[in-house]
Amino acid sequence: MKALKKKLDQFHDHVLDEHKRRKEELDKDFVAQGFVDLLLQLADDPDPDVKLTSDAVRGFTQDLISGGTDSSARTVEWAISELIKEPQLIRQATEELDKVVGKERWVEETDIPRLPFLEAIMKETMRIHPVGVLLAPRLAMQDCNVAGYDIRKGTRVFVNIWSMGRDPYLWERPEEFHPERFVGSNINVKGTDFELLPFGAGRRMCPGYSLGLKMIQLSLANLLHGFNWKLPDSTKAEDLSMEEAFGMITPRKFPLVAVMEPRLPHHLYKL
Ligand code: HEM
Numbered sequence: 001m002k003a004l005k006k007k008l009d010q011f012h013d014h015v016l017d018e019h020k021r022r023k024e025e026l027d028k029d030f031v032a033q034g035f036v037d038l039l040l041q042l043a044d045d046p047d048p049d050v051k052l053t054s055d056a057v058r059g060f061t062q063d064l065i066s067g068g069t070d071s072s073a074r075t076v077e078w079a080i081s082e083l084i085k086e087p088q089l090i091r092q093a094t095e096e097l098d099k100v101v102g103k104e105r106w107v108e109e110t111d112i113p114r115l116p117f118l119e120a121i122m123k124e125t126m127r128i129h130p131v132g133v134l135l136a137p138r139l140a141m142q143d144c145n146v147a148g149y150d151i152r153k154g155t156r157v158f159v160n161i162w163s164m165g166r167d168p169y170l171w172e173r174p175e176e177f178h179p180e181r182f183v184g185s186n187i188n189v190k191g192t193d194f195e196l197l198p199f200g201a202g203r204r205m206c207p208g209y210s211l212g213l214k215m216i217q218l219s220l221a222n223l224l225h226g227f228n229w230k231l232p233d234s235t236k237a238e239d240l241s242m243e244e245a246f247g248m249i250t251p252r253k254f255p256l257v258a259v260m261e262p263r264l265p266h267h268l269y270k271l
Contacts, residue, residue: 072215078129107221120182126198227260
């Protein structure tokens, strides 16, 4: 842990120094361009409500890096894993993409609202493979009764969204990956529909949910739009392991091995 902290501190110091240097160089013309700039401004503020130390700035920066990278990447990996087992779902998704985006360009953020099937895939992936299985622990503020269980004030409570996503009282055929269940449905992932809480809910809900959603939808859309996906000849769909590994973000136990082939004109793959 100590060695890891040392490594991370070096990385954070490098990032923070870069931002400080830019601020000094621009002097009066400096305008905060991102989260790190804002944190540094708060740390410099002589009279803030809460004084930010440099350790706190490092901590917040690390929170955003750890909260915002693996969570989205693993969700996309789960989505592709589910889709690759059901080629007709990939066909449905690419038909939608071809209709809305065409085959002459990559998907852009502004296309996303016009891709309802893609949104349904994302919700279905987060229902069945939520990255945060148990939300952040809560504390009961008063005696209460939930579904017939008495919970005393002061009890630490864990909300198991993995079980909720697979609860047959809430979902028809919960073990099946079936994005259509969300087509035309009003259920969203913003913390107001309690049967689907991949980003949590309430005051401790994921602060990065809107960025996370965009990252997942845009990267998944482009991976499906830009490539044909199939399993290696040596793997049958029914043999693809969907086992989860224990961890902070519930990754696949065995990384997905897949074959990708370009499906757009060649010039679009040049940087
Ligand atoms: C697939 C994308 C993501 C998923 C599924 C996800 C999920 C979650 C969940 C379930 C929580 C706990 C919420 C609760 O207990 O109510 C959480 C907390 C958090 N997330 Fe995310 N997240 C994602 C992306 C991001 C991004 C992009 C960022 C930042 C850039 C981020 C930063 C955080 C932070 C800092 C917390 C802790 C909040 C606190 O403790 O008050 N997450 N996330």
